[in-house]
Amino acid sequence: MVKLKKTIHDSLNKLYELETEDQNTIEAVFYRGNTLCVSSQVGCPVKCTFCASGMNGLIRNLSAEEIIQQYESSPDRENITNITFAGIGEPLLNWENVKQAFWQFKEKGLKVSFYTTGSPTARFKELLNLPHSGVSLSLHAVSEEKRKKLIPYGEPIDKVLSVFKEHLSKLSNRKRKMYSIAYLLINGENDTEEELEKLAEIAKDLGVGVSLLKYNEIEGIPYKTTSDEEYERAFLFLKSKGVKTTLSNRYRTRKIGGCGTLMINRLKRGEGKYGAIKQD
Numbered sequence: 433m434v435k436l437k438k439t440i441h442d443s444l445n446k447l448y449e450l451e452t453e454d455q456n457t458i459e460a461v462f463y464r465g466n467t468l469c470v471s472s473q474v475g476c477p478v479k480c481t482f483c484a485s486g487m488n489g490l491i492r493n494l495s496a497e498e499i500i501q502q503y504e505s506s507p508d509r510e511n512i513t514n515i516t517f518a519g520i521g522e523p524l525l526n527w528e529n530v531k532q533a534f535w536q537f538k539e540k541g542l543k544v545s546f547y548t549t550g551s552p553t554a555r556f557k558e559l560l561n562l563p564h565s566g567v568s569l570s571l572h573a574v575s576e577e578k579r580k581k582l583i584p585y586g587e588p589i590d591k592v593l594s595v596f597k598e599h600l601s602k603l604s605n606r607k608r609k610m611y612s613i614a615y616l617l618i619n620g621e622n623d624t625e626e627e628l629e630k631l632a633e634i635a636k637d638l639g640v641g642v643s644l645l646k647y648n649e650i651e652g653i654p655y656k657t658t659s660d661e662e663y664e665r666a667f668l669f670l671k672s673k674g675v676k677t678t679l680s681n682r683y684r685t686r687k688i689g690g691c692g693t694l695m696i697n698r699l700k701r702g703e704g705k706y707g708a709i710k711q712d
């Protein structure tokens with residue numbers, strides 16, 4: 433049984449801190465007034481080098497029930513119409529339980545979308561073929577070398593992209609709108625003009641848009657956030673190349689806004705880092 437322990441909120445989002453029966457803490461985020469971002473694992477085995485959630489690796493997988501209970505224990509449950517697997521964990525690495533939870537959410541009439549690194553690719557293929565409401569491939573780099581540095585776990589970038597492309601090539605333009613590339617802009621790491629040019633090429637080749645995310649600095653992790661000017665420059669650059677680009681950061685740049693930022697609150701709570709964020 434997963435129990436709600438605490439709600440941390442700012443003016444836009446609510447982060448639910450939940451406790452499992454064996455006293456592990458997981459987190460879910462309520463945002464946009466209708467969406468719940470859920471966690472699929474306690475900790476994360478992918479260990480993206482920019483991410484607070486993966487810092488300590490995987491503790492354990494969540495059961496399908498524990499994933500569903502994040503929704504059931506939400507005080508905002510009545511307003512939730514969308515679930516997104518973008519919290520702690522890589523959904524493809526807890527695949528059987530995530531699939532079970534997916535079907536249960538669907539039975540409740542909820543729309544379900546995913547953020548994933550796309551590995552293992554056999555499961556990525558399976559995910560793409562589910563009746564989901566959106567899949568965003570967390571790319572974050574355009575070369576194998578850089579991607580390995582940022583996302584150490586996983587299959588080669590070309591293999592992941594070719595699985596994505598094969599799926600997308602069978603879809604109409606309208607259906608393709610459900611898919612995107614997520615790209616977390618990190619200052620001095622993946623934001624050169626050449627890299628953005630390549631990103632534009634990849635997006636156009638796939639026929640999908642880019643969800644441009646802005647990195648939140650995390651104590652103990654050496655990456656730096658991109659300035660607002662640079663962020664805007666990257667956005668305008670991609671747009672000028674004809675790529676539909678969204679700054680989905682109205683929610684995600686906030687310190688309580690989803691994959692890569694969860695766990696920070698728990699790690700640092702009490703250190704006075706959160707200014708306006710209140711805790712109940």
Ligand code: SF4
Nearest residue numbers: 476479480483486521
């Ligand atoms: S960014 Fe997502 S996939 Fe990567 S370590 Fe963090 S939770 Fe895991």
